[in-house]
Amino acid sequence: xxxxxxxxxxxxxxxxxxxxxxxxxxxxxxxxxxxxxxxxxxxxxxxxxxxxxxxxxxxxxxxxxxxxxxxxxxxxxxxxxxxxxxxxxxxxxxxxxxxxxxxxxxxxxxxxxxxxxxxxxxxxxxxxxxxxxxxxxxxxxxxxxxxxxxxxxxxxxxxxxxxxxxxxxxxxxxxxxxxxxxxxxxxxxxxxxxxxxxxxxxxxxxxxxxxxxxxxxxxxxxxxxxxxxxxxxxxxxxxxxxxxxxxxxxxxxxxxxxxxxxxxxxxxxxxxxxxxxxxxxxxxxxxxxxxxxxxxxxxxxxxxxxxxxxxxxxxxxxxxxxxxxxxxxxxxxxxxxxxxxxxxxxxxxxxxxxxxxxxxxxxxxxxxxxxxxxxxxxxxxxxxxxxxxxxxxxxxxxxxxxxxxxxxxxxxxxxxxxxxxxxxxxxxxxxxxxxxxxxxxxxxxxxxxxxxxxxxxxxxxxxxxxxxxxxxxxxxxxxxxxxxxxxxxxxxxxxxxxxxxxxxxxxxxxxxxxxxxxxxxxx
Numbered sequence: 386x387x388x389x390x391x392x393x394x395x396x397x398x399x400x401x402x403x404x405x406x407x408x409x410x411x412x413x414x415x416x417x418x419x420x421x422x423x424x425x426x427x428x429x430x431x432x433x434x435x436x437x438x439x440x441x442x443x444x445x446x447x448x449x450x451x452x453x454x455x456x457x458x459x460x461x462x463x464x465x466x467x468x469x470x471x472x473x474x475x476x477x478x479x480x481x482x483x484x485x486x487x488x489x490x491x492x493x494x495x496x497x498x499x500x501x502x503x504x505x506x507x508x509x510x511x512x513x514x515x516x517x518x519x520x521x522x523x524x525x526x527x528x529x530x531x532x533x534x535x536x537x538x539x540x541x542x543x544x545x546x547x548x549x550x551x552x553x554x555x556x557x558x559x560x561x562x563x564x565x566x567x568x569x570x571x572x573x574x575x576x577x578x579x580x581x582x583x584x585x586x587x588x589x590x591x592x593x594x595x596x597x598x599x600x601x602x603x604x605x606x607x608x609x610x611x612x613x614x615x616x617x618x619x620x621x622x623x624x625x626x627x628x629x630x631x632x633x634x635x636x637x638x639x640x641x642x643x644x645x646x647x648x649x650x651x652x653x654x655x656x657x658x659x660x661x662x663x664x665x666x667x668x669x670x671x672x673x674x675x676x677x678x679x680x681x682x683x684x685x686x687x688x689x690x691x692x693x694x695x696x697x698x699x700x701x702x703x704x705x706x707x708x709x710x711x712x713x714x715x716x717x718x719x720x721x722x723x724x725x726x727x728x729x730x731x732x733x734x735x736x737x738x739x740x741x742x743x744x745x746x747x748x749x750x751x752x753x754x755x756x757x758x759x760x761x762x763x764x765x766x767x768x769x770x771x772x773x774x775x776x777x778x779x780x781x782x783x784x785x786x787x788x789x790x791x792x793x794x795x796x797x798x799x800x801x802x803x804x805x806x807x808x809x810x811x812x813x814x815x816x817x818x819x820x821x822x823x824x825x826x827x828x829x830x831x832x833x834x835x836x837x838x839x840x841x842x843x844x845x846x847x848x849x850x851x852x853x854x855x856x857x858x859x860x861x862x863x864x865x866x867x868x869x870x871x872x873x874x875x876x877x878x879x880x881x882x883x884x885x886x887x888x889x890x891x892x893x894x895x896x897x898x899x900x901x902x903x904x905x906x907x908x
Contacts, residue, residue: 428693429665443673444573444838448846451661453639462641465563493534494651500527566775576674581744587687617719635702656658663694670842722891726783739876744773745823810877814870
């Protein structure tokens with residue numbers, strides 16, 4: 386049997402060989418650590434570059450250190466809504482006549498905000514009086530004026546112009562995403578079109594225009610209905626997460642609460658943008674067929690002109706220690722499902738690396754412990770997975786295990802089997818063979834994530850933003866390799882406990898409740 390030390394040495398040699406090939410196919414090239422060129426603008430923006438000349442293309446990842454954790458009570462969903470609005474264009478892109486359009490948008494924002502306020506007040510008054518809401522003449526007038534302004538504003542809109550510009554110049558993969566911790570904007574395009582990217586994105590950072598605001602707010606609300614309200618898994622995880630985090634903003638859905646979404650205003654969205662989307666809160670990773678000196682000059686000429694935003698407000702609220710198991714049931718007309726979460730430290734903490742090992746041991750691959758037990762051998766579950774940093778990494782988070790029972794087995798059977806495997810982690814040292822599999826799996830994951838230009842750009846920008854340095858992607862592997870069987874036992878015994886546990890269960894609505902409801906209607 387190979388020793389643990391031997392397994393680590395072998396894995397490290399394999400990984401080192403791959404990471405050294407920062408330019409695929411060129412043996413003996415400098416290591417990735419030597420190939421990343423870092424440049425910081427005077428306004429605080431960080432630029433990371435890696436040359437890869439195999440094809441005349443470049444991938445760009447712009448990551449802002451803003452997400453759901455930065456929102457305030459009553460304004461949840463702002464980060465996600467702004468991500469949508471960012472594609473609506475600028476003073477130059479997406480409009481036929483910005484000066485005339487802006488006057489209409491100002492009127493629309495004023496009328497829309499007043500209409501929202503009046504509608505909420507009248508709905509609340511009707512509910513308090515036990516009456517059916519009836520629109521007052523004032524609200525009806527506001528609605529008519531709102532519709533007129535919406536139509537007028539639409540006359541100036543050039544729909545999807547930014548995306549079409551990228552498309553006409555060979556851009557692919559244009560996308561964006563918002564999470565708890567970060568917001569990302571990505572694109573891959575021909576290397577000689579990088580100046581187009583710099584012009585468009587610096588303009589978007591400096592002069593975004595919140596056109597079609599109310600239309601897009603409605604789109605987000607419909608997205609919430611589809612992905613959460615009408616989705617069994619979406620509702621399970623939203624309820625489970627808000628149960629696990631009762632103080633910290635991680636407990637609030639990134640898409641926002643429905644009532645908050647419907648009350649978001651252009652003014653609040655613009656204020657949020659000015660606070661969090663300045664160059665001093667942005668990291669840009671550029672990987673591909675580039676000349677770093679030319680790229681730096683291009684970035685300085687475009688983004689360098691944008692003044693830094695005020696210092697980013699610090700996150701204050703901390704989740705207090707959990708002092709007892711929390712359980713929540715969600716009724717839905719769907720098959721049962723289970724989510725179990727344990728509070729754990731955040732990125733960079735020594736015990737966080739131990740959870741990377743635990744994650745691999747339990748659910749990564751067909752030979753992992755939980756997959757073997759629940760899915761392959763006993764056939765208790767149709768699926769099982771785990772997540773070692775849910776729902777974010779900038780603050781203490783959860784280690785989550787999720788499973789779907791396989792009929793006729795119950796959630797209780799699956800949950801019991803999971804706890805039995807967790808107890809094994811506390812009492813039985815992980816074998817050298819398992820450690821070898823874990824490290825090989827983690828090395829393979831890392832290699833895959835760095836192989837493509839877009840993957841490498843994503844990793845660099847992500848860790849620069851959440852860990853403070855892109856070098857974390859390299860140092861983490863060595864920290865994981867230093868984990869011992871004793872570390873796993875200690876961490877499992879310390880964190881994977883009942884008082885530290887939150888359990889969410891998706892249960893089918895009882896048939897007798899359905900029959901009773903049918904009977905009442907029939908009678």
